[in-house]
Amino acid sequence: RKEVEQDPGPFNVPEGATVAFNCTYSNSASQSFFWYRQDCRKEPKLLMSVYSSGNEDGRFTAQLNRASQYISLLIRDSKLSDSATYLCVVTIKGYGQNFVFGPGTRLSVLP
Amino acid sequence: NAGVTQTPKFQVLKTGQSMTLQCAQDMNHNSMYWYRQDPGMGLRLIYYSASEGTTDKGEVPNGYNVSRLNKREFSLRLESAAPSQTSVYFCASSEIEMNTVAFFGQGTRLTVV
Numbered sequence: 001r002k003e004v005e006q007d008p009g010p011f012n013v014p015e016g017a018t019v020a021f022n023c024t025y026s027n028s029a030s031q032s033f034f035w036y037r038q039d040c041r042k043e044p045k046l047l048m049s050v051y052s053s054g055n056e057d058g059r060f061t062a063q064l065n066r067a068s069q070y071i072s073l074l075i076r077d078s079k080l081s082d083s084a085t086y087l088c089v090v091t092i093k094g095y096g097q098n099f100v101f102g103p104g105t106r107l108s109v110l111p
Numbered sequence: 112n113a114g115v116t117q118t119p120k121f122q123v124l125k126t127g128q129s130m131t132l133q134c135a136q137d138m139n140h141n142s143m144y145w146y147r148q149d150p151g152m153g154l155r156l157i158y159y160s161a162s163e164g165t166t167d168k169g170e171v172p173n174g175y176n177v178s179r180l181n182k183r184e185f186s187l188r189l190e191s192a193a194p195s196q197t198s199v200y201f202c203a204s205s206e207i208e209m210n211t212v213a214f215f216g217q218g219t220r221l222t223v224v
Contacts, residue, residue, distance in 0.1 A: 004153075032211075042217070042218075043201055043216060043218050044201070044215050046212050049212070087154070089213075099203070101146075101154040101155075102153060103151065103152065103153035
């Protein structure tokens, strides 16, 4: 079983739609959680950190459920510019951080 | 605003050739990483360096070596390239404490023919 699993998609949604991505992780020792965004042929960039209390950044809302080992990302009012691959990332405790990436979920927002 | 800089951006190698991918960061981070990204596989950790003077194997270290030259620089060497090493390689850096973020270089697209 992979350490971090995501539905690869693609998710094809119209502009203005709300879309949700899910991610599960297998290591209960995971300590930090992030969503990264990766545009085609570019490097991953941090979208937002994910906190146990849930957090929101504009149109983006992230939730963490430690008991179920589940992370979600909700995008409201989708824009064309949201088209990208969204990577779920967890860190595993150890000497220095060890970032473990999910395979990513591809989103296409259509006009 | 350099952040993490990787060179080269593109490279074509013949099977058996060697090369070194260079990475430098200007954020004074302690930890640095090398990942490879293949279609459908996501990012997989090759090697990492938690701090200057230390290096450790990641998930897929075979066929690679690394050097943490100093706090800023972390290089990845392919001693004898194989077609299976065709991939996009990303260098990243972060602070050593938990709950800090990884920053990535722009990537190196390597093709081994």
